Amino acid sequence: MIIAIDGPAASGKGTLGKRLAHHYGYRHLDTGVIYRAVAYALMQSGHDLNDEAAAVQAALELDPEKFGNPALKTQLAGEGASIVSAIPRVREALLNFQRQFAADPPGAVLDGRDIGTVICPHADVKIFVVADPKVRARRRTMEARARGEDADEAAVLADIIQRDERDKNRPIAPLKPAPDAYLLDNSQLDIEGGVRAAIDIIEAVRAGRSRG
Protein backbone atom coordinates (compact mmCIF):
# COMPACT_ATOMS: atom_id res chain seq x y z
CA MET A 1 0.00 0.00 0.00
CA ILE A 2 1.16 3.55 -0.77
CA ILE A 3 -0.05 6.37 1.45
CA ALA A 4 0.41 9.88 0.01
CA ILE A 5 0.39 12.86 2.37
CA ASP A 6 0.52 16.41 1.10
CA GLY A 7 -0.10 19.80 2.62
CA PRO A 8 1.30 23.27 3.26
CA ALA A 9 4.32 24.17 5.38
CA ALA A 10 4.39 22.88 8.97
CA SER A 11 0.94 21.31 8.69
CA GLY A 12 2.16 18.14 10.41
CA LYS A 13 2.80 15.99 7.32
CA GLY A 14 6.12 14.62 8.52
CA THR A 15 4.91 13.82 12.01
CA LEU A 16 1.83 12.08 10.64
CA GLY A 17 3.82 10.26 7.93
CA LYS A 18 6.29 8.91 10.47
CA ARG A 19 3.54 7.75 12.81
CA LEU A 20 1.52 6.08 10.04
CA ALA A 21 4.62 4.32 8.72
CA HIS A 22 5.28 2.98 12.20
CA HIS A 23 1.66 1.88 12.64
CA TYR A 24 1.55 -0.04 9.34
CA GLY A 25 5.19 -1.25 9.32
CA TYR A 26 5.98 0.75 6.19
CA ARG A 27 8.93 2.94 5.20
CA HIS A 28 8.58 6.72 5.35
CA LEU A 29 10.04 9.42 3.10
CA ASP A 30 9.80 13.10 3.99
CA THR A 31 10.31 14.45 0.46
CA GLY A 32 10.79 18.03 1.73
CA VAL A 33 14.17 16.91 3.04
CA ILE A 34 15.26 16.17 -0.53
CA TYR A 35 14.64 19.73 -1.70
CA ARG A 36 16.13 21.11 1.51
CA ALA A 37 19.27 19.02 0.86
CA VAL A 38 19.59 20.38 -2.70
CA ALA A 39 19.25 23.97 -1.43
CA TYR A 40 21.73 23.33 1.37
CA ALA A 41 24.29 21.88 -1.07
CA LEU A 42 24.01 25.01 -3.23
CA MET A 43 24.36 27.31 -0.23
CA GLN A 44 27.41 25.39 0.98
CA SER A 45 29.11 25.58 -2.40
CA GLY A 46 28.31 29.29 -2.78
CA HIS A 47 25.98 28.86 -5.78
CA ASP A 48 22.91 30.98 -6.40
CA LEU A 49 19.68 29.11 -5.58
CA ASN A 50 18.42 29.90 -9.09
CA ASP A 51 21.50 28.37 -10.76
CA GLU A 52 19.72 25.63 -12.69
CA ALA A 53 22.79 23.64 -13.76
CA ALA A 54 24.26 23.61 -10.24
CA ALA A 55 20.88 22.70 -8.73
CA VAL A 56 20.36 19.78 -11.11
CA GLN A 57 23.89 18.57 -10.39
CA ALA A 58 23.23 18.77 -6.63
CA ALA A 59 19.97 16.85 -7.12
CA LEU A 60 21.75 14.09 -9.05
CA GLU A 61 24.46 13.82 -6.39
CA LEU A 62 22.10 13.63 -3.40
CA ASP A 63 23.20 11.37 -0.59
CA PRO A 64 20.26 10.04 1.48
CA GLU A 65 22.74 9.26 4.27
CA LYS A 66 22.90 13.03 4.86
CA PHE A 67 19.15 13.60 5.16
CA GLY A 68 19.44 13.59 8.96
CA ASN A 69 21.67 16.71 8.99
CA PRO A 70 20.01 19.15 11.49
CA ALA A 71 21.02 22.07 9.24
CA LEU A 72 18.29 20.95 6.82
CA LYS A 73 15.60 21.81 9.38
CA THR A 74 16.31 25.56 9.49
CA GLN A 75 14.04 28.24 8.07
CA LEU A 76 16.84 29.19 5.66
CA ALA A 77 16.99 25.68 4.20
CA GLY A 78 13.17 25.62 3.91
CA GLU A 79 13.15 28.94 2.11
CA GLY A 80 15.94 27.74 -0.21
CA ALA A 81 14.06 24.49 -0.84
CA SER A 82 11.02 26.45 -1.96
CA ILE A 83 13.19 28.23 -4.56
CA VAL A 84 15.06 25.23 -5.99
CA SER A 85 11.90 23.10 -6.00
CA ALA A 86 10.30 25.42 -8.55
CA ILE A 87 12.99 24.48 -11.13
CA PRO A 88 11.42 21.83 -13.41
CA ARG A 89 14.71 20.01 -14.14
CA VAL A 90 15.40 19.67 -10.43
CA ARG A 91 12.00 18.03 -9.86
CA GLU A 92 12.60 15.78 -12.85
CA ALA A 93 16.00 14.69 -11.50
CA LEU A 94 14.36 13.67 -8.20
CA LEU A 95 11.38 11.81 -9.64
CA ASN A 96 12.86 8.33 -9.96
CA PHE A 97 14.28 8.25 -6.46
CA GLN A 98 10.86 9.07 -4.98
CA ARG A 99 8.92 6.65 -7.22
CA GLN A 100 11.39 3.86 -6.49
CA PHE A 101 11.04 4.50 -2.76
CA ALA A 102 7.25 4.29 -3.10
CA ALA A 103 7.37 1.07 -5.09
CA ASP A 104 9.63 -0.97 -2.82
CA PRO A 105 7.84 -3.48 -0.55
CA PRO A 106 6.16 -3.78 1.88
CA GLY A 107 4.55 -0.34 1.47
CA ALA A 108 5.43 3.30 1.89
CA VAL A 109 4.27 6.61 3.26
CA LEU A 110 5.55 9.67 1.41
CA ASP A 111 4.86 13.25 2.43
CA GLY A 112 5.38 16.46 0.49
CA ARG A 113 3.52 18.79 -1.86
CA ASP A 114 2.96 16.72 -5.02
CA ILE A 115 2.86 13.11 -3.82
CA GLY A 116 -0.81 12.54 -4.61
CA THR A 117 -0.75 14.62 -7.79
CA VAL A 118 2.60 13.83 -9.50
CA ILE A 119 4.81 11.32 -7.67
CA CYS A 120 2.20 8.71 -6.79
CA PRO A 121 -1.04 9.59 -8.62
CA HIS A 122 -2.17 5.97 -8.07
CA ALA A 123 -1.51 5.95 -4.31
CA ASP A 124 -3.99 3.79 -2.39
CA VAL A 125 -4.86 6.60 0.02
CA LYS A 126 -4.21 10.33 -0.31
CA ILE A 127 -4.49 12.68 2.63
CA PHE A 128 -4.17 16.47 2.36
CA VAL A 129 -3.25 17.83 5.78
CA VAL A 130 -4.11 21.41 6.65
CA ALA A 131 -4.10 23.61 9.76
CA ASP A 132 -4.66 27.27 10.41
CA PRO A 133 -1.48 29.24 9.47
CA LYS A 134 -1.26 30.77 12.97
CA VAL A 135 -1.45 27.33 14.55
CA ARG A 136 1.26 26.08 12.20
CA ALA A 137 3.50 29.06 12.97
CA ARG A 138 3.06 28.50 16.69
CA ARG A 139 3.94 24.80 16.43
CA ARG A 140 6.97 25.44 14.22
CA THR A 141 8.19 28.18 16.58
CA MET A 142 7.90 25.87 19.60
CA GLU A 143 9.75 23.18 17.67
CA ALA A 144 12.63 25.55 16.80
CA ARG A 145 12.82 26.82 20.39
CA ALA A 146 12.93 23.25 21.67
CA ARG A 147 16.01 22.78 19.46
CA GLY A 148 17.55 25.81 21.16
CA GLU A 149 16.94 28.22 18.28
CA ASP A 150 15.80 31.78 18.87
CA ALA A 151 12.64 31.72 16.71
CA ASP A 152 10.30 34.70 16.29
CA GLU A 153 6.70 33.57 15.77
CA ALA A 154 5.74 36.49 13.49
CA ALA A 155 8.75 35.82 11.24
CA VAL A 156 7.92 32.10 11.15
CA LEU A 157 4.33 32.93 10.14
CA ALA A 158 5.56 35.26 7.38
CA ASP A 159 7.91 32.53 6.08
CA ILE A 160 5.14 29.92 6.08
CA ILE A 161 2.75 32.21 4.19
CA GLN A 162 5.40 33.23 1.66
CA ARG A 163 6.44 29.62 0.99
CA ASP A 164 2.84 28.43 0.68
CA GLU A 165 2.15 31.17 -1.87
CA ARG A 166 5.25 30.29 -3.89
CA ASP A 167 4.48 26.56 -3.71
CA LYS A 168 0.81 27.05 -4.72
CA ASN A 169 1.49 29.38 -7.60
CA ARG A 170 4.43 27.72 -9.36
CA PRO A 171 3.65 26.26 -12.79
CA ILE A 172 5.21 22.86 -12.01
CA ALA A 173 3.78 20.47 -9.40
CA PRO A 174 1.97 23.19 -7.45
CA LEU A 175 0.79 22.55 -3.91
CA LYS A 176 -2.84 21.45 -4.23
CA PRO A 177 -4.97 18.52 -3.11
CA ALA A 178 -5.43 15.69 -5.61
CA PRO A 179 -9.11 15.42 -6.60
CA ASP A 180 -9.36 12.12 -4.68
CA ALA A 181 -7.52 13.32 -1.53
CA TYR A 182 -9.16 13.33 1.90
CA LEU A 183 -8.82 16.62 3.73
CA LEU A 184 -7.58 16.42 7.33
CA ASP A 185 -7.64 19.66 9.35
CA ASN A 186 -5.64 19.16 12.53
CA SER A 187 -5.89 22.77 13.85
CA GLN A 188 -7.93 21.54 16.80
CA LEU A 189 -6.31 18.12 17.15
CA ASP A 190 -3.23 17.02 19.01
CA ILE A 191 -0.75 14.65 17.35
CA GLU A 192 -2.58 11.54 18.62
CA GLY A 193 -5.92 12.91 17.39
CA GLY A 194 -4.45 13.60 13.95
CA VAL A 195 -3.00 10.09 13.72
CA ARG A 196 -6.33 8.53 14.75
CA ALA A 197 -8.22 10.60 12.18
CA ALA A 198 -5.79 9.51 9.45
CA ILE A 199 -6.03 5.83 10.42
CA ASP A 200 -9.84 6.13 10.32
CA ILE A 201 -9.59 7.49 6.75
CA ILE A 202 -7.18 4.74 5.66
CA GLU A 203 -9.25 1.95 7.22
CA ALA A 204 -12.45 3.30 5.66
CA VAL A 205 -10.78 3.33 2.23
CA ARG A 206 -9.48 -0.22 2.74
CA ALA A 207 -12.88 -1.48 3.91
CA GLY A 208 -14.53 0.14 0.89
CA ARG A 209 -12.01 -1.57 -1.42
CA SER A 210 -12.44 -5.02 0.08
CA ARG A 211 -16.23 -4.69 -0.24
CA GLY A 212 -15.35 -4.08 -3.88
Ligand SMILES: Nc1ncnc2c1ncn2[C@@H]1O[C@H](COP(=O)(O)OP(=O)(O)O)[C@@H](O)[C@H]1O
Ligand atom coordinates in the same frame (compact mmCIF):
# COMPACT_ATOMS: atom_id res chain seq x y z
N1 LIG B 1 -1.74 17.55 15.39
C1 LIG B 1 -0.71 18.21 15.93
N2 LIG B 1 -0.86 18.83 17.10
C2 LIG B 1 0.16 19.52 17.66
N3 LIG B 1 1.38 19.65 17.10
C3 LIG B 1 1.58 19.05 15.95
C4 LIG B 1 0.57 18.29 15.29
N4 LIG B 1 1.07 17.81 14.15
C5 LIG B 1 2.36 18.24 14.09
N5 LIG B 1 2.67 18.98 15.17
C6 LIG B 1 3.92 19.68 15.44
O1 LIG B 1 3.97 20.74 14.49
C7 LIG B 1 5.30 20.90 14.00
C8 LIG B 1 5.30 20.75 12.49
O2 LIG B 1 5.02 19.39 12.19
P1 LIG B 1 5.79 18.64 11.02
O3 LIG B 1 5.34 17.23 11.07
O4 LIG B 1 7.24 18.93 11.03
O5 LIG B 1 5.11 19.39 9.76
P2 LIG B 1 5.47 19.33 8.23
O6 LIG B 1 6.14 18.01 7.95
O7 LIG B 1 4.16 19.49 7.54
O8 LIG B 1 6.38 20.47 8.00
C9 LIG B 1 6.16 19.87 14.74
O9 LIG B 1 6.75 20.50 15.84
C10 LIG B 1 5.15 18.83 15.21
O10 LIG B 1 5.56 18.19 16.40
Ligand SMILES: Nc1ccn([C@@H]2O[C@H](COP(=O)(O)OP(=O)(O)O)[C@@H](O)[C@H]2O)c(=O)n1
Ligand atom coordinates in the same frame (compact mmCIF):
# COMPACT_ATOMS: atom_id res chain seq x y z
N1 LIG C 1 7.23 17.08 -2.49
C1 LIG C 1 7.73 18.28 -2.19
C2 LIG C 1 8.23 18.55 -0.90
C3 LIG C 1 8.76 19.81 -0.64
N2 LIG C 1 8.81 20.73 -1.63
C4 LIG C 1 9.42 22.05 -1.43
O1 LIG C 1 10.33 22.03 -0.35
C5 LIG C 1 10.01 23.04 0.61
C6 LIG C 1 10.31 22.49 1.99
O2 LIG C 1 9.42 21.40 2.21
P1 LIG C 1 9.19 20.78 3.66
O3 LIG C 1 8.11 19.77 3.53
O4 LIG C 1 10.48 20.33 4.23
O5 LIG C 1 8.66 22.05 4.46
P2 LIG C 1 7.89 22.09 5.83
O6 LIG C 1 6.45 21.82 5.54
O7 LIG C 1 8.49 21.00 6.69
O8 LIG C 1 8.14 23.45 6.36
C7 LIG C 1 8.54 23.38 0.36
O9 LIG C 1 8.21 24.71 0.73
C8 LIG C 1 8.40 23.14 -1.14
O10 LIG C 1 8.78 24.26 -1.90
C9 LIG C 1 8.28 20.45 -2.87
O11 LIG C 1 8.28 21.30 -3.76
N3 LIG C 1 7.76 19.22 -3.13
